[in-house]
Amino acid sequence: MIEKEVWNEYWELMPEEEMKKIQWLKLKRILIFAYTSSAFYHKKFNEAGIHPDDIKSFADFSRKVPVTTKAELRSMQAEGYPLGSNMTVSRTEIVWITASTGTTGKPTYTCCTKKDWEMWMECAKRMFWLGGLRPEDTHIHALGLSNWISGISFATAAREIGATVVPVGVPTPVDRMLMLIRDLKPTSIVCTPSYAEHLANKCQELLDLKPSELGLRKFFCGGEPGASIPSFRRKMENIWQCDMRDLMGSPEMICGDLIECHLKNGFHIVNREFCYNEFCDPITKMPIEMKDGAEGTRIYTALDKEAGPLIRFDVQDQCQIMVAPCECGYPGIRFNVTGRYDDMLKIKGVKIWPSTIKDIISSFAPKLTGQFKIILQEKPELFTVTGPVKLKVEHADGLTDNDVKNIKKELVNSIRRSCLWAPENVIMSPPGSIPPAEFKAKYIEIDAN
Amino acid sequence: MIEKEVWNEYWELMPEEEMKKIQWLKLKRILIFAYTSSAFYHKKFNEAGIHPDDIKSFADFSRKVPVTTKAELRSMQAEGYPLGSNMTVSRTEIVWITASTGTTGKPTYTCCTKKDWEMWMECAKRMFWLGGLRPEDTHIHALGLSNWISGISFATAAREIGATVVPVGVPTPVDRMLMLIRDLKPTSIVCTPSYAEHLANKCQELLDLKPSELGLRKFFCGGEPGASIPSFRRKMENIWQCDMRDLMGSPEMICGDLIECHLKNGFHIVNREFCYNEFCDPITKMPIEMKDGAEGTRIYTALDKEAGPLIRFDVQDQCQIMVAPCECGYPGIRFNVTGRYDDMLKIKGVKIWPSTIKDIISSFAPKLTGQFKIILQEKPELFTVTGPVKLKVEHADGLTDNDVKNIKKELVNSIRRSCLWAPENVIMSPPGSIPPAEFKAKYIEIDAN
Structure with a gap:
């Protein structure tokens, strides 16, 4: 030194x-x-x-x-x-x-x-x-x-x-x-x-x-x-x-x-x-x-x-x-x-970390803004998720409907490759629809509907 | 000591x-x-x-x-x-x-x-x-x-x-x-x-x-x-x-x-x-x-x-x-x-301090909540106020219309006695209508209407 x-x-x-x-x-x-x-x-x-x-x-x-x-x-x-x-x-x-x-x-x-x-x-x-x-x-x-x-x-x-x-x-x-x-x-x-x-x-x-x-x-x-x-x-x-x-x-x-x-x-x-x-x-x-x-x-x-x-x-x-x-x-x-072991999700027996999902989504920049939410039906117990998992992902401005469709397909494939699992439902969300976190970002949202 | x-x-x-x-x-x-x-x-x-x-x-x-x-x-x-x-x-x-x-x-x-x-x-x-x-x-x-x-x-x-x-x-x-x-x-x-x-x-x-x-x-x-x-x-x-x-x-x-x-x-x-x-x-x-x-x-x-x-x-x-x-x-x-000399208002040649008004209003507790605003038509220049002055004062709960009317009269008299001046218009405002200040309270409001 x-x-x-x-x-x-x-x-x-x-x-x-x-x-x-x-x-x-x-x-x-x-x-x-x-x-x-x-x-x-x-x-x-x-x-x-x-x-x-x-x-x-x-x-x-x-x-x-x-x-x-x-x-x-x-x-x-x-x-x-x-x-x-x-x-x-x-x-x-x-x-x-x-x-x-x-x-x-x-x-x-x-x-x-x-x-x-x-x-x-x-x-x-x-x-x-x-x-x-x-x-x-x-x-x-x-x-x-x-x-x-x-x-x-x-x-x-x-x-x-x-x-x-x-x-x-x-x-x-x-x-x-x-x-x-x-x-x-x-x-x-x-x-x-x-x-x-x-x-x-x-x-x-x-x-x-x-x-x-x-x-x-x-x-x-x-x-x-x-x-x-x-x-x-x-x-x-x-x-x-x-x-x-x-x-x-x-x-x-x-x-x-x-x-x-x-x-x-x-x-x-x-x-x-x-x-x-x-x-x-x-x-x-x-x-x-x-x-x-x-x-x-x-x-x-x-x-x-x-x-x-x-x-x-x-x-x-x-x-x-x-x-x-x-x-x-x-x-x-x-x-x-x-x-984090306490943030970890066990979905159909597979361990998934929100940070891994974040990493994958980030790799799609600038087409994806990086903002996303994992939406569960109920709070996991002992890491274990029941019910289908939704992923809401914000895409960037200036994309055609076709672009968005293609990115979604690529994203699902990419998650599947990395995690040996993919969410049941991926919702592509327009730019600005997921508020940027000024604080500790929370990636998981519970929505019973 | x-x-x-x-x-x-x-x-x-x-x-x-x-x-x-x-x-x-x-x-x-x-x-x-x-x-x-x-x-x-x-x-x-x-x-x-x-x-x-x-x-x-x-x-x-x-x-x-x-x-x-x-x-x-x-x-x-x-x-x-x-x-x-x-x-x-x-x-x-x-x-x-x-x-x-x-x-x-x-x-x-x-x-x-x-x-x-x-x-x-x-x-x-x-x-x-x-x-x-x-x-x-x-x-x-x-x-x-x-x-x-x-x-x-x-x-x-x-x-x-x-x-x-x-x-x-x-x-x-x-x-x-x-x-x-x-x-x-x-x-x-x-x-x-x-x-x-x-x-x-x-x-x-x-x-x-x-x-x-x-x-x-x-x-x-x-x-x-x-x-x-x-x-x-x-x-x-x-x-x-x-x-x-x-x-x-x-x-x-x-x-x-x-x-x-x-x-x-x-x-x-x-x-x-x-x-x-x-x-x-x-x-x-x-x-x-x-x-x-x-x-x-x-x-x-x-x-x-x-x-x-x-x-x-x-x-x-x-x-x-x-x-x-x-x-x-x-x-x-x-x-x-x-x-404060820079908060001071000169109204028709009389020096008025919002803090004096606050003091007078506080002396009416519990009938008045203590919340108030002095409403001017434009920003004072060299302390000098032009146009009429309104005072908006919040009264407490559980008063009859007659009570409110009497308090208003007393308040105006009290201000006149202390300040040798009184506002043209005193608006008695229901409890909760003037939000309590969590920060530095601002007593003066400019309202051109």
């Missing part, structure tokens, strides 16, 4: 072997903390018949300690806000509470102490730095600012790196966002991939400028799949003349901690000493064999979290592992997220 | 005489900085025929240095974003840019360097602490988070004090806001006064709870007049069983710096060593005689600002001075803001 390529050279560049020793010590410490300070974990460990002293190796840990699920977080929090029986610090030690954005039902809360906040900032700074953000950038924050973890924290971390932060947030009227971009000439932006696309479309429409003329060269995209889907990324990088990096966070642990390096070949984990990751079978929760291409769910343990520790939290992301060292020199394994 | 009543005892409690010496030294320094680093001020001073060395006393400063107006900020910024000819630092030294919320025309930008940010935080922490926020509070942020100065900065300052911050922001659906309040049991909130009223109304409607049952005991209100209007404050403190404090910021200087102590008798200035305040005649801009009850516009000079210094910035707030020492022991003068 030529210049300072990472934020914190000592910890980030530590060889995996040495890092494992740190992780092991911290793992023992957090198990003791959870068992002795969290009513939830004290009970959970007792019920599983385990004691921190029983855990003598990483293998012991994976074999003996049960996973923690999102459903458990929700029901434990219902026992008493904000952390229910996983309340491990006094209320006055908590300095920040964020709530998930879920609009239905109860939000889940994530709390942090002063030390948790510092850890969070450290992770976010490493993430942005590895992603290429530098003090000389003017950086526009175009994710939501309310509540959720990628809001104020991301804007603060970018400021602490020394970049010039413009904390706009969404929702903000898109004409105002574009005016600010035109005026302030930011070089960098963090937003969802669908917002990157929305901005590009509106730029042409409202400013009569090519997106590339705005000078935004660094796109940090997260919050939904997209930035690492090759066809989508190619399209955006071409339109904006930019470098697009996918990033992800671990909301329940409270940080943004995964980002692509300039080689864009999987997520690097920037916070190895704060987070122990296992990649496991989605059903048995036992570690899979670590080899290139292996697939499993990510299960993580927050090694330093004070307010509400999480032990073996099952993220339900479908990950594909790369163990071969990255040519960029950053240590540790990498992985791609290819779907 | 018994406990630590202020955040920074040394600077905040410094006797006025000693503080004046600090201010004088810093004033000399900032004059040199502005003259030697800002093209805008270099030119402005030259045109006024002054040189920093000419300023040998506070009196010289007031007499010789011209004021800076908001219009100047706007036009200088148009010369080149973000700070135009008042750009005093290199772009890479700027770490934060906020834009005013103005929806029409160009926003004005405020920038800060790392040091400016630290000053901003120091001011906001002093403000919240003097207002009674403590580490044991859970504090909900219910002002906007996007861009404007009272957003992320206020949430960050509350966190740095050690309070448990819930950064929700507005706009957020009010049912979600109430759910978070019910779940997390905050003891403190920062919001606009109109939002405090809106929340109270919705609390009864959506949760079937009295507002006081929610346990919010500290209301920090700013962003619009209201919290220090006696009748409004009495009503809110009674409904919520709370302690309501008015606060204000100096956006162009970048900080929140004015707040009431527990005696609630005018704003204390918490940042005397960062900001030199003059109270001047609104037309001549020369200092008024400092005695209790004197009225004038506030003109301030940011003594430490690195990115875009402001010398004699005319705030256009109509202030009423209190020079008698406050019984709380906090040093320095206090003042009330009784209107």
